[in-house]
Amino acid sequence: MNPRLFSSLTLRSVSLPNRIVISPMSTYSSEDGFANDWHLVNYGKFAQSGAGMVMVETAAVSPDGRGTYGDLGLWSDDHVAPLARVAAFIRSQGSVPALQIGHSGRKGSMQRPWEGYGVLTDVEAARGEPAWQTVAPSAIAAADGWPEPMEMSRRELEEVALAWEAAARRAADAGFDVLEVHCAHGYLLHEFLSPVANQRSDEYGGDATRRMAYPLEIVKRVRAVWPAEKPLMCRVSSVDGVEGGYDIEDTVAFARELKALGVDVVDCSSGGISGFATVSSRLPRTYGHQVPYAARVRAGAGISTMAVGLIINAQQAEEVLEGEQADLIGIGREALHNPNWALHARHELGQDTFDGWPAPYGWWLAKRARLIKSMDEAGVPRPVGHQHVY
Numbered sequence: 222m223n224p225r226l227f228s229s230l231t232l233r234s235v236s237l238p239n240r241i242v243i244s245p246m247s248t249y250s251s252e253d254g255f256a257n258d259w260h261l262v263n264y265g266k267f268a269q270s271g272a273g274m275v276m277v278e279t280a281a282v283s284p285d286g287r288g289t290y291g292d293l294g295l296w297s298d299d300h301v302a303p304l305a306r307v308a309a310f311i312r313s314q315g316s317v318p319a320l321q322i323g324h325s326g327r328k329g330s331m332q333r334p335w336e337g338y339g340v341l342t343d344v345e346a347a348r349g350e351p352a353w354q355t356v357a358p359s360a361i362a363a364a365d366g367w368p369e370p371m372e373m374s375r376r377e378l379e380e381v382a383l384a385w386e387a388a389a390r391r392a393a394d395a396g397f398d399v400l401e402v403h404c405a406h407g408y409l410l411h412e413f414l415s416p417v418a419n420q421r422s423d424e425y426g427g428d429a430t431r432r433m434a435y436p437l438e439i440v441k442r443v444r445a446v447w448p449a450e451k452p453l454m455c456r457v458s459s460v461d462g463v464e465g466g467y468d469i470e471d472t473v474a475f476a477r478e479l480k481a482l483g484v485d486v487v488d489c490s491s492g493g494i495s496g497f498a499t500v501s502s503r504l505p506r507t508y509g510h511q512v513p514y515a516a517r518v519r520a521g522a523g524i525s526t527m528a529v530g531l532i533i534n535a536q537q538a539e540e541v542l543e544g545e546q547a548d549l550i551g552i553g554r555e556a557l558h559n560p561n562w563a564l565h566a567r568h569e570l571g572q573d574t575f576d577g578w579p580a581p582y583g584w585w586l587a588k589r590a591r592l593i594k595s596m597d598e599a600g601v602p603r604p605v606g607h608q609h610v611y
């Protein structure tokens with residue numbers, strides 16, 4: 222048996238040992254944007270789980286590009302060394318270290334999710350976390366009760382573009398092999414793409430082509446400073462899923478432009494323009510609900526894609542790859558539930574050895590599997606309750 226999920230993929234000079242990617246998931250656990258031991262252990266654990274690539278959560282390109290005070294950042298050279306430690310450990314475990322960079326736009330200046338996920342109040346200000354002025358293509362809030370953003374001036378557009386470039390350079394300095402530009406979930410670059418958030422009258426607003434102009438400029442400038450031998454990914458919200466928003470064919474057109482600029486993989490998420498991250502009441506949730514977007518972008522733009530979103534088990538992931546709907550499989554919350562998802566996926570797809578497991582685990586588990594087998598054969602009753610699969 223030769224599952225596609227465990228086949229390698231080469232993008233530019235980087236070879237992923239398999240198709241499993243730990244999807245970027247913010248942990249809101251930094252101070253002043255710095256990675257710390259939490260990040261090392263969190264991403265280290267995923268790297269030990271055998272995923273082909275571990276993508277570190279979005280790092281803000283500027284302080285006001287954070288969503289919350291807990292977000293990672295890459296707006297100064299001092300941020301490089303702690304992230305380099307994380308990247309080096311991921312690589313040491315045979316996984317490819319990747320980083321997403323982003324700017325929250327009008328969805329910044331918020332509380333951490335578990336502290337309320339609302340706007341910053343006097344309580345946070347009293348402990349040194351005051352609200353800040355957010356920026357966006359147009360002065361339109363994400364939803365009622367969200368911060369009122371300021372429309373970005375030409376000077377601010379250029380300043381933010383320079384911040385993206387500098388963050389991309391620092392990501393390379395930190396040793397990441399893959400970089401992803403966050404163009405999704407209602408954050409700054411998605412806001413430019415969507416007519417719901419972008420009502421500018423200059424060359425960055427108007428029809429779909431003009432709304433693409435600023436995100437494409439950012440991608441072009443990032444590509445120019447990101448090493449040519451390293452792959453670049455772009456995460457998109459494939460559809461807005463709200464009244465007046467854009468649709469999948471707009472994303473196919475965007476993906477064609479991304480490809481022309483040297484983007485290697487489009488990571489197909491959806492939603493988020495009008496509220497919390499990916500939430501959109503008009504987008505029904507089913508298992509693998511965003512896979513059709515990855516398939517459409519792949520076929521329509523002739524570019525590799527990553528499918529993500531409620532992909533739960535290995536068989537499901539394998540079918541997406543076999544159906545040529547995507548080239549990579551993003552695993553998000555399922556990895557929070559089971560950090561060893563990728564290791565278990567091997568067994569789900571028929572592997573009966575512990576090859577591919579880190580030796581300090583696999584050697585013992587193989588030995589125990591033999592013991593369990595002999596106990597089963599001797600009729601030793603298994604404990605009542607959940608049964609070991611191996």
Ligand SMILES: Cc1cc2nc3c(=O)[nH]c(=O)nc-3n(C[C@H](O)[C@H](O)[C@H](O)COP(=O)(O)O)c2cc1C
Nearest residue numbers: 244245246247278279529530531532552553554555
């Ligand atoms: C706690 C949490 C944090 C997330 N942070 C990010 C992020 O930093 N960048 C991003 O593009 N998506 C982020 N996402 C979205 C995930 O990457 C993923 O696309 C989403 O959870 C759907 O995949 P899943 O069903 O496998 O979890 C986050 C999701 C969760 C649950």
